[in-house]
Amino acid sequence: MSSTRRDFLGRTVVLGGAAATGALVPGWRALAEPRPPSAAKRILILGGTGFLGPKTVEAALARGHKVTVFNRGRTEKVKPFAFKDVEHLYGNRDPDLPADDDRDKDGKLLHPDAKPKGLEELAGKSWDAVIDNSGYYPRMVSASAKMLASSAKQYIYISSISAYASMAKPNLDETAELAKLADPKVETMGKGFENYGGLKALCEQAAADAFPGHAAIVRPGYIVGPGDPTDRFTYWPMRIARGGEALIPGAPDDPLQWIDVRDLGEWLVKLVEDGTAGTFNAIGPEGRGRWGDVVQACAAGAKTPAKLVWLPWDWLSKNEMGGEDSFPICAPPTGETAGTHLWKNERAVKAGLRFRSASDTVKALAEWYPTELERRAKVRAEQVEAAKAKNEPPPPDRNPALGWLKPERESELLAKWKAEASSEVK
Numbered sequence: 001m002s003s004t005r006r007d008f009l010g011r012t013v014v015l016g017g018a019a020a021t022g023a024l025v026p027g028w029r030a031l032a033e034p035r036p037p038s039a040a041k042r043i044l045i046l047g048g049t050g051f052l053g054p055k056t057v058e059a060a061l062a063r064g065h066k067v068t069v070f071n072r073g074r075t076e077k078v079k080p081f082a083f084k085d086v087e088h089l090y091g092n093r094d095p096d097l098p099a100d101d102d103r104d105k106d107g108k109l110l111h112p113d114a115k116p117k118g119l120e121e122l123a124g125k126s127w128d129a130v131i132d133n134s135g136y137y138p139r140m141v142s143a144s145a146k147m148l149a150s151s152a153k154q155y156i157y158i159s160s161i162s163a164y165a166s167m168a169k170p171n172l173d174e175t176a177e178l179a180k181l182a183d184p185k186v187e188t189m190g191k192g193f194e195n196y197g198g199l200k201a202l203c204e205q206a207a208a209d210a211f212p213g214h215a216a217i218v219r220p221g222y223i224v225g226p227g228d229p230t231d232r233f234t235y236w237p238m239r240i241a242r243g244g245e246a247l248i249p250g251a252p253d254d255p256l257q258w259i260d261v262r263d264l265g266e267w268l269v270k271l272v273e274d275g276t277a278g279t280f281n282a283i284g285p286e287g288r289g290r291w292g293d294v295v296q297a298c299a300a301g302a303k304t305p306a307k308l309v310w311l312p313w314d315w316l317s318k319n320e321m322g323g324e325d326s327f328p329i330c331a332p333p334t335g336e337t338a339g340t341h342l343w344k345n346e347r348a349v350k351a352g353l354r355f356r357s358a359s360d361t362v363k364a365l366a367e368w369y370p371t372e373l374e375r376r377a378k379v380r381a382e383q384v385e386a387a388k389a390k391n392e393p394p395p396p397d398r399n400p401a402l403g404w405l406k407p408e409r410e411s412e413l414l415a416k417w418k419a420e421a422s423s424e425v426k
Helices: 052-062 138-148 196-210 235-242 261-274 291-300 313-318 346-350 358-389 407-425
Strands: 042-046 066-071 087-090 127-132 152-158 215-220 245-249 278-282 307-311
Touching: 042 052, 052 066, 052 261, 127 138, 127 261, 138 152, 138 196, 152 196, 152 261, 196 215, 215 261, 235 245, 235 291, 235 358, 245 407, 278 346, 291 358, 307 407
Parallel strands: 042 066, 042 127, 066 087, 127 152, 152 215, 215 278, 245 307
Antiparallel strands: none
């Protein structure tokens, strides 16, 4: 997924840089030539069926590797897992819960007296590498990593840029201070997901402790592209393609960083092939990304693009729309969010991370999203019918459906901006 603290679960960037011609922006690195075949690796993915997982599986199979996924099987009930040549083990990575159990929204155990079951599904097997993209609590990451320490050579933990203590200072690298928690044993994200970053940092440590010298800690920023359940980046190409006047926050030269999920999945496989260890900021582009280039890439992919109306962050702030959660992906390049999109990524680039063009991601989103909306509608209808049959209220609808900036609110802000501009002219 991506990955600001508050976005993590609250709402469960497309590659920018191409102008209307579809050319790459200066500073972008084209996709590398296909790598020569690698000796087949045995890869275990903890999770594997959500957003990043399927793209990693696809990349691994394309390279001739053997893949096993381990999870509870819940995602497949609403989103089919398309890969047949994959070993699928079912279980709960929480050693205190049975395989088909979970925690409620407050983090309390639903069945505290149930007999533990789940991680033993991994016993007696061996892998070259483990990719952990479903670890959010250090107790569970520690349990998984320690159990696998004698049966795997490498552990890749997918963390987040949110693991850092602050986003206020730009141009920091992987040695920047990490977030800390007052209670390191807490197992809730917190009301505003304020615990997310600190928990990720502790999970990193748990993985590194279990695999000393053989752990790769990967810190993505916003993970974007086809399959994204959050609609965070998808909002922009879809909104611009809708036409009319589109409110665009900030300025074209504002910084922006992101990572296409396909680039990230392919790079994770390369880390396995190379046996790479270390800590990496997995974000692009290779040079400084510009918000304006991303917006223009979205416009270039639209048949009848909207008229872009840029509103400065200071004006938006005065109208209660200046925070990092007011608009998806972008954030004010000042104050507490000055460094949000200016993390150094030289380590990851040196380790082989590459980035694709904006037109590639925009096109992929345009092809994927209509079908995704159909899938979501079908799943929601089935949930409502199932609840009705049990005479129960339906579960909350967590489908974002581009619900970031409502059209009514957008129109209201644009009208106010125009009125104030007109008043100043008079």
